[in-house]
Amino acid sequence: MPSLQLALPNGVDPVSRWRLTAQAHENFLQSGPGGDSEVRPVVLESWRRSAALHVDPDRRDSPVTLIDDALHEARATHPLRHAMPIVRRLLVDDAADAGVLVIVGDARGRILWAEGDDDLRRRAERLHLQAGADWCEDAMGTNAIGTALAVGETVQVFGSEHYARSVQPWSCTAAPIRDPRTGHVLGVLDITGGASVVAPQSAFLVRSAIAAVEAELRLLGGAVAATPGSRLEVLGRSRGLLVHHGRSLELSLRHTELLLLLAEHPDGLSAGDLAWQLYEHDAAEVTVRAEMSRLRKAVPDLVSPAGQYRLRTELRTDAMDVADRLTRGDQRGAVELYRGDLLPRSAAPGVVALRYRLHGWLRNVLLQSGDADALRHYAMSPSGRDDAQIWQARLDGLAPGSPQRAEAAAVLAGLDDDLGHTG
Known part of the structure; x- marks a missing residue:
């Protein structure tokens, strides 16, 4: 296991360390690269790299290189999107109380997710x-995100150890996240805040979270290795979002339905099969062929030509991810991935069947398991906020003295009133 680069070992006074390092930083900037016994080797080597890269120590902010669609695409195609529910459960859910930010970036040091304390x-x-900004050493000099990626191990950077003066009020702990199959760096996990985030236990916390993330990626196997352009988002959406060959494309509802059905039937479907699953009433196969022709023009090389229609490459959907979690008994992970009903505006019989099957599966698992956290998360979601049975299960699972019982009881009373008025 790589060595820990601790910033504040037990017994070190933070104020004295900050002042000594701040003076060493100024000496370094005035005199140039050299040795300094007051600076940890990992920091001094990073300062030297930063100077060689001509990083401006007076730079006030980092460059934002991923904006709007580019950021959305980077998130939608990055393998670490699969691990974000675990990161949120292990770190983000408590980040507000701890007064820290939890950051996940790619292997180039670009931040993809930054969540936690609002202030x-x-x-x-x-x-x-923030999300979209570049925090590699080339851009901002010494910082935990960029330096952890540069040295390939867990790094803590405390206050005045940062190369850019504007970042010196902050401290951070970061470590690379690796592909468990190949060992290649996929990205970086970081916690940022005050001096408390560079306490020794913070390094162990980050490494423990990364171990859980890498274990999850190992379980997902082929889904992690899926190439860009192999994903379709359908949960809680009126139309699908397809990522294909590195570009994002919002599809029409009908084209989304076609791709979803083909993804669920990897052996292929005939025009007649698709007609039965797409239309409430009888429809000619020629209608399906026309729609498929338009889809193949919009997204070339994804669907085979006429005959037995099938996908030419694996197409993962977010609905499949939820089903995978349920299969493994991970109801909490399933709830976190379930962003809403599958294509709620679709009336296609095949899609309606998939919607009811996934929603019913998730709901029944929650009611049977009684998992308090999973029930709370689902009850607060659009799918669960009006579900009296879910709220009743949540109320039944709360301890008598829990302050959340009043909330659950009030919601149930409101739902009962609404049902009474409807009746």
């Missing part, structure tokens, strides 16, 4: 410590 996030945005 801290607003302050961090002044430095562009």
Whole structure:
């Protein structure tokens, strides 16, 4: 296991360390690269790299390189999207109380997700410590995100150890996330805040979270290795979002239905099969062929020509991800991935069947398991907020003295009133 680069070992006074390192930083900038016994080797080597890269120590913020669609595409195609529910459960859910930010970036040091304490996030945005910004050493010099990626191990950077003066009020702990099959770096996990985030236990916390993330990626196997352009988002959406060959494309509802049905039937479907699953009433196969022709023009090389229609490459959907979690008994993970009903505006019989099957499966698992956290998460979602049976199960699972019982009881009373008025 790689060595830990601890910033504040037990017994070190943070104030003294900050002052000594700040003076060493100024000496370094004035005198140039050299040795300094007051600076940890991992930091001094990073300062030297930063100087060689001509990073401006007075730079006030990082460059934002992923904006709007580019950021959305980067998130939708990155393998670490599969691990975000675990990161949120292990770190983000408690980040607000701890007063920290939890950051996940790609292997180039670009931030893809930055979540946690709202006040801290607003302050961090002044430095562009936010989604879409580049925090590699080339851009911002010494910082936990960029330096962890540069050295390939867990790194803590405390206050004045940062190369850019604007970042010196902050501290951070970060470590690379690796593909469990190949060992290649996929990205980086970081926690940022005050001096508390570079306590020794923070390094162990980050490494424990990364171990859980890498274990999840190992379980997902082929889904992690899926190539860009092999994903379709259909949960809670009126139309599908397809990522194919590195570009994002919002599809029409009908084209989304076609791709979803083909993804669920990898051996292929005939025009007649698709007609039965797409239309409430009888429809000619020629109608299906016309729609398929338009889909193949919009997204070339994804669907085979006329005959037995099938996908030419594996197409993962977010609905499949939820089903995988349910199969493994991970109801909490399933709830976190379930962003809403599958294509709620679709009336296609085949899609309606998939919608009811997934929703019913998830709901029944929650009611049977009684998992308090999973029930809470689902009850607060659009799918669960009006579900009296879910709220009753949540109420039944709460301890008598729990302050959340009053909320659950009030919601149930409101739902009962609504049902009474409807009756």
